[in-house]
Amino acid sequence: MLRSLATRRLAAPLLQARGMATQVKLPDLPYDYSALEPVINAEIMELHHKKHHQAYVNGVNKALEQYAEAEHQGDVGKMIGLQGAIKFNGGGHINHSMFWKMLCPPKEYEDPSGALEQAIEADFGALDGLVSKFNAAAGGVQGSGWGWLAYSPESKKLVITTTPNQDPLQPTAGLVPLLGIDYKNDRPAYLKEVWKVVNWAEAGRRFKEATGA
Amino acid sequence: MPFTLPPLPYALDALKAKGMSKTTLEFHFGKHHTAYLNNLNGQIAGKELESLGSVEEVMLKSWNGGQPTPEFNNAAQVVNHTFFWESMSPSGGGKPSGKVAEAIDKDLGGYDKFVEAFKAAGATQFGSGWAWLSVNGQGKLEVSKTPNAENPWVHGATPILTMDVWEHAYYLDVQNRRPDFISNFVSNLIDWQRVEQRYLAATSK
Numbered sequence: 487m488l489r490s491l492a493t494r495r496l497a498a499p500l501l502q503a504r505g506m507a508t509q510v511k512l513p514d515l516p517y518d519y520s521a522l523e524p525v526i527n528a529e530i531m532e533l534h535h536k537k538h539h540q541a542y543v544n545g546v547n548k549a550l551e552q553y554a555e556a557e558h559q560g561d562v563g564k565m566i567g568l569q570g571a572i573k574f575n576g577g578g579h580i581n582h583s584m585f586w587k588m589l590c591p592p593k594e595y596e597d598p599s600g601a602l603e604q605a606i607e608a609d610f611g612a613l614d615g616l617v618s619k620f621n622a623a624a625g626g627v628q629g630s631g632w633g634w635l636a637y638s639p640e641s642k643k644l645v646i647t648t649t650p651n652q653d654p655l656q657p658t659a660g661l662v663p664l665l666g667i668d669y670k671n672d673r674p675a676y677l678k679e680v681w682k683v684v685n686w687a688e689a690g691r692r693f694k695e696a697t698g699a
Numbered sequence: 700m701p702f703t704l705p706p707l708p709y710a711l712d713a714l715k716a717k718g719m720s721k722t723t724l725e726f727h728f729g730k731h732h733t734a735y736l737n738n739l740n741g742q743i744a745g746k747e748l749e750s751l752g753s754v755e756e757v758m759l760k761s762w763n764g765g766q767p768t769p770e771f772n773n774a775a776q777v778v779n780h781t782f783f784w785e786s787m788s789p790s791g792g793g794k795p796s797g798k799v800a801e802a803i804d805k806d807l808g809g810y811d812k813f814v815e816a817f818k819a820a821g822a823t824q825f826g827s828g829w830a831w832l833s834v835n836g837q838g839k840l841e842v843s844k845t846p847n848a849e850n851p852w853v854h855g856a857t858p859i860l861t862m863d864v865w866e867h868a869y870y871l872d873v874q875n876r877r878p879d880f881i882s883n884f885v886s887n888l889i890d891w892q893r894v895e896q897r898y899l900a901a902t903s904k
Contacts, residue, residue, distance in 0.1 A: 537875040574825040628772050629827030629847035629865065651826035 507554035510576075512543045513583050521591045525683045539582040542652070545575030577652035581632060590685035601697065602690040605637075609644040619646050621677040635689070637696040701740040702754050704732065705781060713789040718883040723871045731867050732780040739773035754778055755852070762853040775848035779829060783863050788890035795891040799840075799859070799898040806840040813842065814885055820844035821864045821881045830881075832860040832894070834901040859897035860889065 515521075515535055520528035549571040556564035597613065598606055610616040616635065623646050624633030631650040638645045649655050707728050712721040739757070743749040748757050748770060758774035761767055794810055795803060807813045813832070821830035824844040831843045833856040840859075843851060851858050862884050869880035 533874055541875065570825070631826070 507547075507550040509547045509550065510543055510579055512540050513586065515586050517591055522589060522683045525592055525679050526589075534582075535586070539579070542575045542578030542582065546572060546579050549575060573654075574652050577654040580654045581652055587688050588685050589683045590687075592682050595682060595684070596686055598686040598690060600690055600694075602686070602693040605644050605693065616644075616646070617681055621674070623648050624677055625674060637693055639696065642697075700749070701744070702736060702757075702777070704736050704777070707784055709789050714787060714888065717787075717789065717791060717887040718872070719787070719888065720872050723868075726871065727863075727867060728780075728784070732777070735773045735776040735780065739770060739777055742770045742773060759853065772848045775850055775853070778852070779848065779850055779861065780863070782858065783861050785893060786860050786862070786890060787884075787888040788893070791890045792887040793891065795894065797895045798902075799891070799895045802840050802898060802902075807842065816842040817862070818878075818881050818885060821862055821884075822878055824864055827865040830862045830864060831858050833858040834898065838902055840898075857897075857901040859901060860894045 512535075515531070518528075519531040519535070522531060549568050553565060553568045553572065556568065597603070606613060606616055610619065620633055620635060627633065627648050627650070629650070631648055631653075632655070634647050634649065634655050636645050636647060636655060637643075647655070707724065711724045711728070714724065715721055739754070743757065748760065751757050751760065754774050754777045757770060758778050761769075761771040761774055763771070794800070800810070803810055803813050807816065817830055817832065820842050821844065824830065824846065826846065828844055828846040829850065831845065831851050833841055833843060833851040835841045835856045841856070843856075845851070850861075862881065864877060864881070869877060873879045
């Protein structure tokens, strides 16, 4: 057993030395495309997953391959040039992989409970308070981006924040509206409806992990 | 005095035959462009900016040397969109001619090279933004891309053509397929006569 562990640990550096890159895969959705109706329709879910998220997967895999090659050739300029594509596509992949898990069918919706519920009360007074603050922040994002509910290990509080485009957010408790056009131009309507499909159990699980509770 | 939007230069269904649906224009002009204007008017009510003579002036002032104030996004998007409608025509498409065609040959290496660069600019602007053909400070043509509401005017250049690559510009028609939107715009929508007029105006001083 020890021998196989040793060869397994060596394999990665050897692969990288040969310029073989990390590659990611499109995760399956935890539910059918139609599972979030009537809040988010099946056509949008399919487009979002099969086209947009897949495009981020393809984009980051291509960029990582090119990056590994550039690194192998010692071409620092090229490596730097690829970082925008890695951030946008890699961030898109990371963010969306989390996002699918952060939604649930409306029939399975449950209000937050346990430690997360207490934290919400402590930091926002009530769920309503959180929702208004979140919607104000997310509604104010210029162009593309994400609204997040996150946990700050530094301040030990829940925070609401936004990121532009596909920039990934380090803190773990993520609640994410990605603004698609299901409500076409009406971003406020989307922000009102999407709360019916928010998976608080998943948010609670991440909160537990983040706080070591 | 609150600002107003100039009307669309053509009917809402006028670009249908050229690949941009009536529904897109209804939303893009009637909802998005209109919202930028209404939000801007709300933001500047009772402020100094309200007394400026044009939205362009509000845009340049609120750019604030690269640290834009909240009014910038709305002001710039009002200007960008008006310019976008004027960059297209129901009789658009085809190739440029006249002085701008000569300049494309001289400054950009020819029409094919222009198309390649312009398409790449539109396709590689991550998230929301715009692709531009402008006359720069040295009087030469250049292709560029900008994020969100930013544009070449705030960088001292003079745009003569723009293409909106925010998702709201193409999603209703081609969903995620931005490259299809870009190809159609370049082949079928560009008002090269207007672009030529703008080029002459920008290079006559």
